[in-house]
Amino acid sequence: MSDNKMMSTDPASVVYQRCTIDLATGRADFAAVPCRNLEDVLGGFGRSFQILAERDIACAYSPKNPLILNSGLLTGTSVMTGMRSYFSGYSPLKQSGTGRPGAMWSTGSGNFGNKFKWTGLDEVIFENRSETPVYAVLREGANGPEVELKPAGHLIGLTGHAKIMALAAEYPDAHFAAIGPAGENWQNNYMGAVVMSTDNELKSGEPKSRFAGRGGMGSLMGYKNLLAIVAQSPDKLQKITPEIRDVNRDILKSGGSARFQPTSQGGGGGTWANIEVLQVFHAVPLNNFRPKGCDNVERLFRDEVEKEFDVATEACHRCGIRCHNNLFHKNEDGSRGKLAAKFDFEPLILFGSNLGVHNPKEVCDLIHRCDLLGMDAISLGTTIAYLLDYNERHPEAPVLNGAVFGDYDKIAALIDGAGRGLYPELGRGVKRLSEALGETAYAMHVKGLELPAYLPDTNPGYIFAIAGGHMSMGTHMMLAKEGKHSLDEWVQAITTGGLLQVGYDMIGLCKFVGVGIGHDLIVRAVKEAAGLEIASADIVASVRRAYLRGLALELRQGFHEHEEYTLPSQVMDDPNHKVTLPKFITHDFLAQLRERVWSIFKPEMEGLLPVLEG
Amino acid sequence: MQIRIKLYASLRWKLFEEAEWECTPGQKIASIVEQLGLPRNDVGTVLVNGLHAAWDEMVQDGDVLSLLPRMGGG
Ligand code: SF4
Numbered sequence: 001m002s003d004n005k006m007m008s009t010d011p012a013s014v015v016y017q018r019c020t021i022d023l024a025t026g027r028a029d030f031a032a033v034p035c036r037n038l039e040d041v042l043g044g045f046g047r048s049f050q051i052l053a054e055r056d057i058a059c060a061y062s063p064k065n066p067l068i069l070n071s072g073l074l075t076g077t078s079v080m081t082g083m084r085s086y087f088s089g090y091s092p093l094k095q096s097g098t099g100r101p102g103a104m105w106s107t108g109s110g111n112f113g114n115k116f117k118w119t120g121l122d123e124v125i126f127e128n129r130s131e132t133p134v135y136a137v138l139r140e141g142a143n144g145p146e147v148e149l150k151p152a153g154h155l156i157g158l159t160g161h162a163k164i165m166a167l168a169a170e171y172p173d174a175h176f177a178a179i180g181p182a183g184e185n186w187q188n189n190y191m192g193a194v195v196m197s198t199d200n201e202l203k204s205g206e207p208k209s210r211f212a213g214r215g216g217m218g219s220l221m222g223y224k225n226l227l228a229i230v231a232q233s234p235d236k237l238q239k240i241t242p243e244i245r246d247v248n249r250d251i252l253k254s255g256g257s258a259r260f261q262p263t264s265q266g267g268g269g270g271t272w273a274n275i276e277v278l279q280v281f282h283a284v285p286l287n288n289f290r291p292k293g294c295d296n297v298e299r300l301f302r303d304e305v306e307k308e309f310d311v312a313t314e315a316c317h318r319c320g321i322r323c324h325n326n327l328f329h330k331n332e333d334g335s336r337g338k339l340a341a342k343f344d345f346e347p348l349i350l351f352g353s354n355l356g357v358h359n360p361k362e363v364c365d366l367i368h369r370c371d372l373l374g375m376d377a378i379s380l381g382t383t384i385a386y387l388l389d390y391n392e393r394h395p396e397a398p399v400l401n402g403a404v405f406g407d408y409d410k411i412a413a414l415i416d417g418a419g420r421g422l423y424p425e426l427g428r429g430v431k432r433l434s435e436a437l438g439e440t441a442y443a444m445h446v447k448g449l450e451l452p453a454y455l456p457d458t459n460p461g462y463i464f465a466i467a468g469g470h471m472s473m474g475t476h477m478m479l480a481k482e483g484k485h486s487l488d489e490w491v492q493a494i495t496t497g498g499l500l501q502v503g504y505d506m507i508g509l510c511k512f513v514g515v516g517i518g519h520d521l522i523v524r525a526v527k528e529a530a531g532l533e534i535a536s537a538d539i540v541a542s543v544r545r546a547y548l549r550g551l552a553l554e555l556r557q558g559f560h561e562h563e564e565y566t567l568p569s570q571v572m573d574d575p576n577h578k579v580t581l582p583k584f585i586t587h588d589f590l591a592q593l594r595e596r597v598w599s600i601f602k603p604e605m606e607g608l609l610p611v612l613e614g
Numbered sequence: 615m616q617i618r619i620k621l622y623a624s625l626r627w628k629l630f631e632e633a634e635w636e637c638t639p640g641q642k643i644a645s646i647v648e649q650l651g652l653p654r655n656d657v658g659t660v661l662v663n664g665l666h667a668a669w670d671e672m673v674q675d676g677d678v679l680s681l682l683p684r685m686g687g688g
Contacts, residue, residue, distance in 0.1 A: 260686060483666030
């Protein structure tokens with residue numbers, strides 16, 4: 001991205017590099033595109049959603065649906081965590097009642113984002129689909145970025161990690177984004193993730209990938225017959241000026257990131273600690289989001305797991321937050337053995353207590369299977385939980401392999417089958433499965449996207465999330481943290497701070513930086529690393545517009561503003577009295593919440609979408 | 615007067631799981647946390663007898679004060 005190093009009162013003074021690749025013909029067109037507004041400047045979904053808004057897409061698996069890979073303003077800079085890349089498109093999973101798909105983005109770390117940015121590109125739009133399986137090589141050439149499509153027959157059927165390692169043998173100086181078997185089986189699996197390589201993975205050969213999982217962007221990639229993307233460039237590490245050093249120091253010292261740092265560094269040990277905190281209120285999802293007030297989940301507390309595994313905190317490229325908790329088997333002599341799995345709150349709960357599996361070894365194995373097959377852990381875990389619940393309610397007529405809670409072997413078989421496209425009932429997500437079985441009350445999704453590992457009974461904010469429950473509405477822990485449960489407090493949270501959560505999915509940093517998007521730290525980072533002086537209020541206003549554009553796009557795609565902005569009905573009709581937090585979500589509460597939130601949002605949403613021709 | 619303090623997750627790993635604690639009548643939660651040597655930033659949630667409480671609330675004899683670390687995710 002080029003700029004005049006001045007305050008961008010005129011966003012058009014900032015120009016980004018786009019490449020449009022027609023997968024049907026192999027043609028690549030490059031363009032220097034002036035930014036239309038601050039959302040374009042900040043990047044990520046703020047930019048990609050404006051492109052999606054220009055298209056009339058009735059079906060996710062259509063050649064007209066683009067897959068957009070882009071970066072954020074701080075991707076590839078020396079600001080700590082600045083390595084995010086974003087995948088956007090209309091989602092096969094998120095679907096309105098009219099059958100039209102919802103726009104989605106998904107993001108991950110690793111070193112792929114850096115390498116992508118260092119090729120000289122800010123955005124690649126993959127149009128149409130290839131007749132045969134290909135992978136794309138994006139590289140820095142002598143005269144600017146170059147693009148090549150290559151046959152990918154040798155990659156078919158490999159796990160995401162194996163694809164990455166096969167390509168790494170061929171492309172030094174590169175990082176990779178690939179799909180696993182789930183994405184290849186896109187017809188039967190709508191929850192394919194994009195698997196992204198890390199330095200640690202390439203060096204160790206162990207599957208320590210990161211994932212852009214939500215919304216089935218890997219399945220969309222599979223539909224396009226695009227099996228992998230190679231980003232090849234020499235490292236172009238930006239000089240760490242004293243100012244950037246100070247920003248990075250402040251990121252590490254800020255209370256916001258401390259909770260994600262290793263315990264050995266004095267931090268909270270990552271999202272894993274959430275289990276113990278939520279268990280204080282018996283609010284850890286158990287057996288399909290239905291805690292029973294028991295202590296089963298305590299086997300998954302960190303100190304319990306450490307008895308059986310060697311826990312190593314690791315990091316993406318040069319990140320001091322070190323949020324990855326990787327579990328290794330212990331050899332008989334006590335030394336570190338093979339990698340067992342990455343252990344974070346979401347997969348840990350969604351493949352553990354929420355499936356009735358409490359043995360850490362078994363949980364590790366289930367997570368590992370899902371990761372290797374390249375599926376979104378949230379979508380798959382939550383869909384399987386529903387199936388187990390259904391089977392428990394219908395012992396006389398169970399479905400698929402008849403698995404019930406705690407049935408580790410059968411659950412493992414379900415994961416393998418879903419990833420290989422053998423269980424479309426699971427691979428197409430919980431909304432479709434529950435509708436087919438005729439029992440939707442306990443299907444844990446909103447707008448077709450499965451819920452993450454925070455109880456819907458504690459978060460009415462889910463209904464206004466635009467790209468996954470906890471990634472795009474920062475209210476998922478408000479009740480447990482602060483005990484707030486009045487209508488006024490929830491309206492306030494959703495319409496102010498909660499929506500700003502998505503700002504990190506524009507600027508190229510991880511949410512684990514942990515400060516508000518308008519924080520001085522962000523303003524300084526943008527100034528020092530991107531050379532742009534953008535006022536905090538302008539950043540906040542731009543993030544708000546980007547969020548509201550996403551919401552407007554949902555309505556345009558046919559999401560019903562009352563019926564589809566709701567929670568699974570079990571929450572309202574059968575409150576769980578084992579959870580010790582206040583029970584305040586009723587049908588009436590949600591109706592009032594919708595009315596008040598829409599009355600604030602709707603006037604602001606006017607004019608944010610382009611008028612579609614025809 | 616005496617209260618019971620319960621610590622969770624990273625706070626427990628740093629200090630203790632549960633302990634009886636002597637404090638003065640009218641002592642505020644913030645001052646107890648300071649006595650414990652815990653940086654305020656490390657504590658995300660405060661409960662008294664299971665209910666959310668504010669830093670400047672006072673504890674009563676026999677109360678159970680639970681301190682939870684900051685949570686995060688996403
Ligand atoms: S916060 Fe975690 S995911 Fe983000 S860059 Fe650092 S180590 Fe990677």
